Amino acid sequence: MDDRRAELVRAAYELIAEKGLEELRTRDIAAKVGINIATLHYYFDTKEALVAAVVDHIMQMFRTIKAPQVEDPTALEELRHLFATQSHRRRVEPRLDFVVQEMMLRGRRDERVRARLEVMMLLWNGRVESIIERGVRSGELSRSLDPKVAAGVVTSCMIGSNLQHGVRPTTFSFEATYTSLLSWLLPKP
Amino acid sequence: MDDRRAELVRAAYELIAEKGLEELRTRDIAAKVGINIATLHYYFDTKEALVAAVVDHIMQMFRTIKAPQVEDPTALEELRHLFATQSHRRRVEPRLDFVVQEMMLRGRRDERVRARLEVMMLLWNGRVESIIERGVRSGELSRSLDPKVAAGVVTSCMIGSNLQHGVRPTTFSFEATYTSLLSWLLPKP
Amino acid sequence: MDDRRAELVRAAYELIAEKGLEELRTRDIAAKVGINIATLHYYFDTKEALVAAVVDHIMQMFRTIKAPQVEDPTALEELRHLFATQSHRRRVEPRLDFVVQEMMLRGRRDERVRARLEVMMLLWNGRVESIIERGVRSGELSRSLDPKVAAGVVTSCMIGSNLQHGVRPTTFSFEATYTSLLSWLLPKP
Amino acid sequence: MDDRRAELVRAAYELIAEKGLEELRTRDIAAKVGINIATLHYYFDTKEALVAAVVDHIMQMFRTIKAPQVEDPTALEELRHLFATQSHRRRVEPRLDFVVQEMMLRGRRDERVRARLEVMMLLWNGRVESIIERGVRSGELSRSLDPKVAAGVVTSCMIGSNLQHGVRPTTFSFEATYTSLLSWLLPKP
DNA sequence: GATGAATGAGCATTCATTCAT
DNA sequence: AATGAATGAATGCTCATTCAT
Numbered sequence: 001m002d003d004r005r006a007e008l009v010r011a012a013y014e015l016i017a018e019k020g021l022e023e024l025r026t027r028d029i030a031a032k033v034g035i036n037i038a039t040l041h042y043y044f045d046t047k048e049a050l051v052a053a054v055v056d057h058i059m060q061m062f063r064t065i066k067a068p069q070v071e072d073p074t075a076l077e078e079l080r081h082l083f084a085t086q087s088h089r090r091r092v093e094p095r096l097d098f099v100v101q102e103m104m105l106r107g108r109r110d111e112r113v114r115a116r117l118e119v120m121m122l123l124w125n126g127r128v129e130s131i132i133e134r135g136v137r138s139g140e141l142s143r144s145l146d147p148k149v150a151a152g153v154v155t156s157c158m159i160g161s162n163l164q165h166g167v168r169p170t171t172f173s174f175e176a177t178y179t180s181l182l183s184w185l186l187p188k189p
Numbered sequence: 190m191d192d193r194r195a196e197l198v199r200a201a202y203e204l205i206a207e208k209g210l211e212e213l214r215t216r217d218i219a220a221k222v223g224i225n226i227a228t229l230h231y232y233f234d235t236k237e238a239l240v241a242a243v244v245d246h247i248m249q250m251f252r253t254i255k256a257p258q259v260e261d262p263t264a265l266e267e268l269r270h271l272f273a274t275q276s277h278r279r280r281v282e283p284r285l286d287f288v289v290q291e292m293m294l295r296g297r298r299d300e301r302v303r304a305r306l307e308v309m310m311l312l313w314n315g316r317v318e319s320i321i322e323r324g325v326r327s328g329e330l331s332r333s334l335d336p337k338v339a340a341g342v343v344t345s346c347m348i349g350s351n352l353q354h355g356v357r358p359t360t361f362s363f364e365a366t367y368t369s370l371l372s373w374l375l376p377k378p
Numbered sequence: 379m380d381d382r383r384a385e386l387v388r389a390a391y392e393l394i395a396e397k398g399l400e401e402l403r404t405r406d407i408a409a410k411v412g413i414n415i416a417t418l419h420y421y422f423d424t425k426e427a428l429v430a431a432v433v434d435h436i437m438q439m440f441r442t443i444k445a446p447q448v449e450d451p452t453a454l455e456e457l458r459h460l461f462a463t464q465s466h467r468r469r470v471e472p473r474l475d476f477v478v479q480e481m482m483l484r485g486r487r488d489e490r491v492r493a494r495l496e497v498m499m500l501l502w503n504g505r506v507e508s509i510i511e512r513g514v515r516s517g518e519l520s521r522s523l524d525p526k527v528a529a530g531v532v533t534s535c536m537i538g539s540n541l542q543h544g545v546r547p548t549t550f551s552f553e554a555t556y557t558s559l560l561s562w563l564l565p566k567p
Numbered sequence: 568m569d570d571r572r573a574e575l576v577r578a579a580y581e582l583i584a585e586k587g588l589e590e591l592r593t594r595d596i597a598a599k600v601g602i603n604i605a606t607l608h609y610y611f612d613t614k615e616a617l618v619a620a621v622v623d624h625i626m627q628m629f630r631t632i633k634a635p636q637v638e639d640p641t642a643l644e645e646l647r648h649l650f651a652t653q654s655h656r657r658r659v660e661p662r663l664d665f666v667v668q669e670m671m672l673r674g675r676r677d678e679r680v681r682a683r684l685e686v687m688m689l690l691w692n693g694r695v696e697s698i699i700e701r702g703v704r705s706g707e708l709s710r711s712l713d714p715k716v717a718a719g720v721v722t723s724c725m726i727g728s729n730l731q732h733g734v735r736p737t738t739f740s741f742e743a744t745y746t747s748l749l750s751w752l753l754p755k756p
Numbered sequence: 757g758a759t760g761a762a763t764g765a766g767c768a769t770t771c772a773t774t775c776a777t
Numbered sequence: 778a779a780t781g782a783a784t785g786a787a788t789g790c791t792c793a794t795t796c797a798t
Contacts, residue, residue, distance in 0.1 A: 160349030538727030566755035
């Protein structure tokens with residue numbers, strides 16, 4: 001059944017969140033779901049296939065976990081919502097970013113993972129880009145912005161913030177970083 | 190001797206660069222240096238200790254590989270040098286960033302690694318911060334910048350760029366990203 | 379299945395008998411049974427657990443291998459049967475005593491082993507004690523005996539005999555020793 | 568020098584006493600003496616040779632550590648002194664018995680060790696035998712004793728007591744055991 | 757006499773995967 | 778659908794011993 005597959009993916013996600021991809025063991029995943037390892041291999045031919053499915057699960061989580069949003073938001077409101085959603089996600093599901101980072105590294109060696117992440121990243125960048133584009137057109141954001149490049153800066157900064165926070169959790173502030181980032185996008189007075 | 194230790198660290202660094210920390214094997218490191226595994230353990234008690242030494246080696250590389258710099262640089266020149274050095278490093282030693290990312294993730298489970306990276310990160314942030322501070326004072330950079338926060342944005346963005354480039358190497362441009370980032374720091378006309 | 383576990387225990391017992399605990403290798407045990415080492419670990423998590431199971435096997439052997447016994451034996455007959463059983467065991471399974479001695483030493487460092495041996499030893503002492511008690515009451519044995527202490531002497535002497543025989547096999551006689559020991563327990567004429 | 572050899576032997580003895588022969592490591596021995604492992608091999612070709620030397624050291628200890636003895640002792644006094652010495656040794660050097668037991672087992676596989684222990688055992692038995700012989704002649708001990716056999720019983724019981732005490736330290740009493748053993752040797756009233 | 761460096765052979769244990777049932 | 782049993786290939790680490798200096 002498809003339920004079992006989903007259960008396995010969720011279990012794998014949680015184990016990655018706890019101890020990282022390197023320490024992910026098929027036996028632990030099966031045990032968490034309460035099935036035999038052989039049964040795990042009935043649903044997923046290889047560990048790699050299961051890990052790839054976890055990436056899909058992550059994408060679904062990104063789609064699902066969002067901060068509340070006003071109706072008909074302006075570009076600026078949407079941009080704020082973007083940052084708010086990141087913070088909201090960190091509150092609701094703090095392990096998600098860590099798992100994503102694990103996957104990004106894994107993507108260098110596992111094409112299936114890389115391809116999925118690329119899609120995810122392009123979609124994300126595309127959304128940010130179109131928001132910025134709209135903001136520039138409406139005058140809410142600085143006219144000098146190149147939407148595609150600015151989107152790259154924003155997404156890079158968000159990714160990098162997570163890593164930096166992982167290394168120096170006590171001295172790094174998401175709040176200040178995102179506030180500053182947003183103010184740069186605004187038109188010069 | 191200390192030569193052997195250095196050789197081992199270099200070999201480990203290269204193997205991490207090639208296949209990632211997860212697939213790093215003591216046997217491969219020893220083989221690369223042309224010694225017995227037991228000899229490897231004569232120099233490093235555990236694999237973990239060797240990996241920690243690789244982090245030190247990375248820090249040394251960061252200190253060593255730099256783009257050429259004019260004398261008595263202005264803050265702006267120094268900031269440009271910062272980005273130029275990043276590009277220069279990517280040309281001279283393209284694997285360095287990947288190895289750093291591996292270490293960042295490893296830092297979550299290996300305190301020895303995390304502590305070293307934290308030092309590295311704080312030093313880097315500190316340098317960027319003091320450059321920005323000087324730029325703000327001299328009027329080369331926007332007066333509205335908070336040097337500490339701005340430094341966090343810059344470093345986060347640089348880290349995130351690397352990861353993003355890893356996932357979508359063909360569609361992401363460091364050039365454009367850094368140019369845009371720099372322009373944001375400049376005073377509003 | 380339980381058969382495999384028993385096979386492994388028997389193989390381990392035999393290898394200990396041949397070369398001692400110190401030279402016991404999981405690989406040799408697996409090979410003796412004709413299975414992969416990984417399969418051995420399917421049945422026993424650790425070598426220590428397997429060794430502990432060997433102690434249980436030894437206890438079972440002590441319960442099983444006995445000299446023939448008359449019905450309704452007197453205390454004296456039962457005492458003779460005790461020594462006869464020891465001799466009988468040495469004939470049927472000469473390696474048993476050696477393995478027990480190995481385990482006794484191992485017991486100093488392995489609590490699981492020590493605890494099992496303690497039980498075995500207490501049961502044995504208890505049995506000897508109750509025989510002596512009966513003999514004293516019936517007048518078959520010397521009235522001056524303290525059954526508990528006498529049992530300790532008898533069992534100690536039996537253990538020590540084995541060790542002494544191991545060191546000087548040609549000059550030590552179990553026969554004479556046990557005969558003498560028995561005569562001491564008899565009432566003074 | 569001979570001092571170094573003695574130092575190494577003493578260090579080995581102590582390490583065996585602490586953790587058993589099985590966990591004896593040449594590196595630990597060398598470290599305890601404060602020399603290089605290679606130097607250890609300058610004094611003793613192999614670990615086995617060093618272990619054999621430890622047996623000699625043990626024999627020396629047996630000769631040296633004795634309870635105080637009256638002059639011109641009667642056979643009975645000498646017999647009591649035998650047991651007293653055992654107790655005295657256990658107080659002064661409690662690890663000695665354990666090391667001897669380790670060696671006895673080792674003797675099964677190491678001829679050098681076995682041969683030395685055999686000599687030790689024969690000397691010990693001989694001494695006990697001659698004491699008993701004297702006691703029988705003088706009437707202090709029971710006339711029905713065969714000195715050689717009785718000596719075997721006494722030594723076996725002493726060896727076995729140690730092992731039994733190792734397995735059930737709280738429920739076994741040397742005191743009572745030896746007292747009982749001695750009373751058996753006395754003439755029937 | 758002494759040592760730093762080196763090693764061959766080994767060791768218990770791990771792990772993703774397979775397969776007959 | 779599910780599993781108990783099995784395994785090949787490793788994996789980090791150990792240890793007595795050697796040898797050039």
